[in-house]
Amino acid sequence: MQGRIIAGSFLRDPGKKVLAGVTMLFASALVSLLLNLTMDIGDKMARELSSYGANLLVTPRTRSTGLRIGSVAYNPFEEEAFLEESDLPKIKSIFWRHNITAFAPFLESTAALSNGASVPLVGTYFYRSIPVPGGRTFSTGVKTLYRFWEVEGRFPEDEAETVEVLVGTSLARRLGVRPGEVLTLEDGGSLLVTGILASGGEEDEMILAPLSFVQRHGGLEGKVSYVRVAALTTPEDALARRARRDPGSLTDREWDLWYCTAYVGAIAYQLEEAIPDARVSPVWQVAAGQGEIMTKVQFFLGVITIVATIAAALGISSIMTTVVLERSREIGLMKALGAPRFLILSQFYVEAGVIGILGGAMGWAFGYGMSGVLSLQLFGRGVGFRPVAIPLVLLTSLFCSLFGTWFPSRSSPDSSSRPSSTSATGPA
Structure with missing residues (x-):
């Protein structure tokens, strides 16, 4: 009997049921849209933000602290420590190896030009595929690490027969060089300028050349001054901040949780474990900015989802209020026949549940x-x-x-429980 009454309700007044279903469809579609974006946007935004610079700096543990004035680096020590280029594939061997999106090694040197000028010369990977543990290859370099760099001309090729270089825009202006021209070194070597680099940083005062050439030029085969790494990270929370201040204060369980979460500090720690005699320092300006942006975006999407849910509940409440008022005679008759209160209320809740499930299923598909x-x-x-x-x-x-059915269903049956005088005695 209860099923026949509910089915009859849908058949007698399909218009309002369709309207309620459409309300739930669009509300669920919005919730589905925002939910899918919220769950997926973290990685995508992290990848987008990682293209704006490295958030980890790998240096030799015994590296001396030098002084840079303008574009010239001064080192107070005669001995300079280096990393081994052969250790670079180990960057992709850590627990969070899939979060490492790009890295680029750098080797600092100077070059004497044929005109007597001495300019900073930095070796790096422009775009190279290197073998990593597991028998795979990983393509990386400054072209991937710094996608915001603007190059007039083209990026050099690492393995070209002629040594190809980028010249920073400020240095190129002073030297008066353009893409396609050749710089002659004091020792008779030549550098083909394939592009003028505008990075907005210290690279604008440098010549960037393939790492292998700078290693040969300086007699430092297999050596690297430092490595910049871009990694997808999780925004820091209280646990990450505690680990940064005092790792010894963490319990074993907290340590495992911290180690197995993609905090920038945890990734730095694992890189130090993988690379011998290396110190890994987070670039906090970049890492903190990335985490703050992602947290705010996800919070904003969460607020919109909650508002959409409340708006949908209010819309359903308005529609069900109208339905309950229109069925007041039916409710009153059922009360007069002795129908228990929960039986009357269950009709409205079952109808609302069917509308919610059907509207939610279609809304999820549309929102996805x-x-x-x-x-x-x-x-x-x-x-x-x-x-x-x-x-x-x-x-x-x-x-x-x-929830939208709760208010009208609980308020109307009591007030409609007694048949009106008109329905009991007939027209006056």
């Missing part, structure tokens, strides 16, 4: 499709399939329907 389109427009790639989003959207939709 829209999130993929939006992510493709913003980041150039779609969102990943998150199975956990399906029950979350359905539960949210069901909650909105039931």
Whole structure:
């Protein structure tokens, strides 16, 4: 009997049920859209932000602290420590190796030009594929690490027959060189300028050349001054800040949690474990900025999701209030026949539940499709399939329907429990 009454309610007045379903569809679609973006945007934004610079600096543990005045570096010690280029693949061997998106080694030197000028010469990877543990290769270099660099001309090739270089825009202006010209060294060597670099940093005063050439030029085969690393990281919380201040204060359980979370400090610690005699320092200006931006964006999306849920509940409440008022005679008759209160209320809750589940299922599919389109427009790639989003959207939709039905269903039956004088005695 209860099922027939509920089915009859859908058949007698399908318009309002469809309107309620459409309300839940659009509300669930918005929740699905924001939920999928919130769950997926962290990695995508981290990848986008990582292109704006390295957030980890790897230096030799015994590296002396030098002094840089303008574009010239002064070292108070005669002996300079170096990293081994052969250790670089170990960067991709740590627990969080998949979070390492790019790295580039640098070797600092100077070059004497044929005109008598002495200029900073820095060796690096422009774009190279290197073997990493597991029998795979990893393509990396400054072209990947610093995608915001502006190059007039083109990037050099690391393995070209002629030594190809980038010249910083400030240095190029002083030397009067353009892409395609050749710089002659004092020892008779030549450098082909393939591009003029505008980085907005100290590189604007340098010549960037392939690492192998600078190693030969300085007699430092296999040596590297430092390495800049870009990694996807998790924003710091109280645990990460405690570990940064005093690692010894963590319990064994807290240490395991910290080590197995992609905090910038945890990744730095693991890199120090992997690379002998290396000191890894987070670039806090970059790391903190990335974490703060991602936290704010995810908080903003979460607030919008909550607001959408409340708006959907209010919309359902308005529609169900109208439905309850229109069925006041039916409710009063059921009360007069002795129907218990929970039986009357269950009708409205079952109807709301059916609307919530159906609207939520269609809304999830619609929202997932829209999130993929939006992510493709913003980041150039779609969102990943998150199975956990399906029950979350359905539960949210069901909650909105039931919560929106609670007020009208609880207030109207009492006031409508007695048949009116008109229905009891007939027209006056």
